[in-house]
Amino acid sequence: MKFSNRIEQMEQSPIRRLAPLAQKAKDKGLQVIHLNIGQPDIPTPPNFLQAINDYSVSVLEYAPSQGLKRTLETVQLYLHNYGLDYDLDEILITNGASEGLIFSLLAICDSGDEVLTFEPFYPNYKTFAQIADVRLESITTKIEEGFRLPSKEKLLEKITTKTKAILISNPGNPTGRVYTKEELDNLVEVAKEKNLFIIADEVYREFNFTDREFISFANYSEIEKNVILIDSISKKYSACGARIGSVTSKNKDFMHHILKLAQARLSVSTLDQIGAGEMDRVDDEYVYENRRIYKERRNVLHAELEKIPGIVYSQPEGAFYTMIGLPVEDAQDFIIWMIENIQIEGYTVLLTPAESFYTTEELGKNECRLSYCVEDQLLIKAIAILKLALQKYPG
């Protein structure tokens, strides 16, 4: 049987494909420190499960395709608290941020159209583009330069008649970068001049460790019809297992179009929406405390990475990831070797190889992404394992 070219070209997620190695290590009796995946270890607000336990129905019915009213209102209020005001029909609840990103690409692009992004990027962007048969064009940003975005001129050089949108995550996954106003201004000007959509993946909005205020693309009222805001409760409320994201836009035609996609898949989990609807009762303190914890971990990580010679690294400013250039030829070979051969006190570690975070050939081959969703002590242990592995690695 023959399969489609698009699926043959698709890769397994670099974040998830090495999971069997972690299982193998666990089967050998080792503890695995998962720095490969952005799975927060901080407790989900208890309101979430409580709301579901309190939800008593005899028939578990479809939710409306757009989302339950209560859940939509919770997203509306959340954005209002950031000074971003939306009508309810400018919000759609999605199966995680992933579905929102796929819907956006499908509504904007036909087969063969282009979307501009910045590498290294969240590798599923590539898969989402393949699903929509869209070409991902990327401009390289570099660890050594703190992943600074290119100048306006450089941006314009990459825009063709086929470019329909700019896709960007801020705070950045995997870069940990929080963009400055100047960098955002450039993107906004280009989007305005070239009439492009900006698909703004801001699921890490809360995790900004800089002294600069976080600026959302939705703050730019002059391009409000161009901006598509992608959000999710997964990270900010440690609720990845609930597949609740949202798409928000002042462009009502866009919202009308993606509602057709939403109707085709019928609805998003009713129970997850019941839980998500209660997140308006979560104290702001919960979010502040999480930010404090991740920032502290970021600092711990920084101090530990300083002790490793030969790595290329820049201090992350937000989200909970960082990219590291390793003094090895092939990061994936090294990561596999490390989990199979290195342990300290019964612990080993899994990282994510970063080659798939780039579209440019050969880039990222010696890089990895590291997520810091584990306690300080585990983080210290993990970096010690990484250090030892680099010393012992024969490759």
Add this chain to the structure above:
Amino acid sequence: MKFSNRIEQMEQSPIRRLAPLAQKAKDKGLQVIHLNIGQPDIPTPPNFLQAINDYSVSVLEYAPSQGLKRTLETVQLYLHNYGLDYDLDEILITNGASEGLIFSLLAICDSGDEVLTFEPFYPNYKTFAQIADVRLESITTKIEEGFRLPSKEKLLEKITTKTKAILISNPGNPTGRVYTKEELDNLVEVAKEKNLFIIADEVYREFNFTDREFISFANYSEIEKNVILIDSISKKYSACGARIGSVTSKNKDFMHHILKLAQARLSVSTLDQIGAGEMDRVDDEYVYENRRIYKERRNVLHAELEKIPGIVYSQPEGAFYTMIGLPVEDAQDFIIWMIENIQIEGYTVLLTPAESFYTTEELGKNECRLSYCVEDQLLIKAIAILKLALQKYPG
């Protein structure tokens, strides 16, 4: 801002787009009998919510992309009880049957490829094909002929070098048809000769009211590598609000490919999977009783429809839908007029216009789909409203 051609061409779901009219009628104080949507009214097994209430975790984590082991095993056991044996890696949990259908199209077809189906079909098939940029080619089946499938010769005439798969629901939505062995044999022979996949949407498997045994495409071992089985707990366990479906295939390459799509969207709702995993504890009696109820409703519906002159209708054999040809020019105009103008004892009714269930222009314009997921007394009332509306309709 410009949108994609594919989204511009996409229609709102005919099943969901008239929902605002129902709301308007409710706002006027009317009760609306929803024969437009396949939302079962039978209680969900209480094990479902109970399992979730018993699930006590501090962090609501991602499930594995393939699905939770317990949920996969429950699907495995369910199919085993039908004499269909699958390895765990031949099963994938999806966001409802919808996602399974989209994954299948993406894995099999590139942009411009063709899939053969039979009209009238479930209208979201059209949207799924548009998402994957695939051409849906359909052979017409007719109410007057009980939606009998075409001969092998007719099938072969429609196959081109671009045809990659046959997509069919059995028992049929919207037709209510349960196909005979002879009809299935023809499809299987064609799939074998032309090396096509069969995407077998069997979510209504339990709802067969004939004396014939239900035959799954998975029963044909000679084409086991061609068959993709689409399933869902929505209808059989009255759990539409839980977005839990599955894709099952003996074609391990296919399973490998769709796992990449599953990894990109990360996971399916953890809580919904916890509930679905418990469905192996539901007594078979639950399913038998549901079948008995729907069959009885089918009989009630039949008796009532007999009283309406001028309609074209054939007794449904399974699922919980039927198609009706109405003595009007435009069924959608009529349905809108009916909900806005006709009531009996404070009740009105919503049906689904069937034009979008066809790809052939002009077909289905005077037809509607009727779902019988309501109690006998409501069903009787609904058909009385329909009868009255047809008498009074000025159009």
